Amino acid sequence: MTKIIKSITIILCIVITSLVIYGVYKNTFNINLKEVTIKTSKNELHGIVSMPENTDKKPGLVIFIHGDGPADASYQEGYYSAWEVLNKNGFATLSWDKPGIGKSSGDWLNQSMEDRVKETKEAIHWAKNNLDIDESKIGVWGASQGGWVLPKVMNEEKLVSFGIAVSPAINWMQQGEYNTVASMKKEGKTKKEIDRKLKQRNEINKLLEEEDVEKAYNKYQEMEKNKGNISLSRWTFIRTNMNVDATEEFKKINKRLYLIVGGQDINVDVDNTIEGYSKNVNSKLLDIKKLPNADHSMVLKEYIDMGVGRMILAILNPRVVIDPGYLEKLQEISKTEKLR
Structure with a gap:
């Protein structure tokens, strides 16, 4: 024994x-990370640069624009696989902790989308002055909420030559309603429950439009019996940005734009996104890739609601979680843009 x-x-x-x-x-x-400090007109941002090694030419640069939420520079290392692909194909990357997150000053909940546009443009000029890069090959990558920032940056910043939009929405209100319905359907909620939730959502949206912010917020908490899960800061952030729509910016784009969406996305109506981009962006400049098995974060569907076994595998090998088609597309984009 x-x-x-x-x-x-x-x-x-x-x-x-x-x-x-x-x-x-x-x-x-296989990425070489360097911490940097980006001083903008409003904040001091803690950033991370991922620079290709052993290259005979100056690398291009891709600026990463976060989606919603309190994101740090690497999105809790979620960007590493994308950075690795871009670095291997001649592009450095730059990203930063959102204001008030990690080592960055400020508060991201005080930002409008216009503030985020200005911040991104200032970061691009910081990179131009402080990084050894090829200024003719600067691109912007924007995910989800970053999809409202990206087209405006492309239109306003001459240094930008291309954009990569990942899982972007077009209209804030439409996206919110779609996400509510899709999430509830996934949870198995009845039509009656969904209709009740949408009615409540419409009531909250009316309160958000009221001029007296604090008074409207108090009404919301009364409606929710003081159990409302939206903080006053978040309430103000939503109120500031709830009417954004990217359609008009699409019409002005005169640079190459790559759109990547996932067929398993319940955050954004990707068919609506594809239609909006196709109708309004010059077809000669637009490249669309839909990955049927990827979700909003480009995670493969089998890992979206993973069991213990898959979770362990994902921890041991995080590359398996990301849809390979997404990384292949990034490789294709970087190779194409590097040759231009």
Whole structure:
């Protein structure tokens, strides 16, 4: 019995050690990260630059524009696989902690989309003056909410030569309603429950339009019996940005724009997004890629609601979670733009 226990212990040790070695190997991304400080007119932002190594030419640059929420520079390392692909194909990347997150000053909830546009443009000029890059090959990558920032930056900033829009919405109000309905359907809610939620949502939207912000917010909390999950800061942020729509900016775009969406997205109505981009962006400049098995974050559908086994695999090898078609598309884009 002692020999059997000893043998099992040895086998378990070998298996655990092998898993640890495998996990360390697969979690190691071939990227060279450098922390930087970006001083803008409003804040001091903590940023991360990922620079290609051993290149005979100056690299291009892709600026990353976050979606909604309190995002740090690497999106909790969620950008690493994209940065790795871009670095391998001749592009450096620049991203930063949102204002008030990590080491950045300010408060992202005080920002309008116009503020985010200005911040991005200032970061581009910081990069031009502080990084050893090819200024003729600067692109902007924007995800989700960043999709409202990206087209305006493309139109206003001459240094930008192309854009990559990942899972962007077009109209804030339409996107919010779609997300509400799609999420509830996924949870198995009845039509009656969904209709009730939409009615409540419409009542909240009316309150958001009232001039007296604090008074309207108090009404919201009364309506929710003081259990409303929207903070006053978030309320103000929504109120500031709820009427944004990117359609008019699309019509002005005169640079190459790559649109990437996922067929499993319940945050954004991707068919509506594809239609809006196709109707309003010059077809000669637009490239659309729909990945049927990817969700809003480009995660493969089998990992969206993952069990314990898949979760362990995802931790050991985070690359398997991301749709390979997304990374292949980034590789194609970077190779194309590098040759221009």
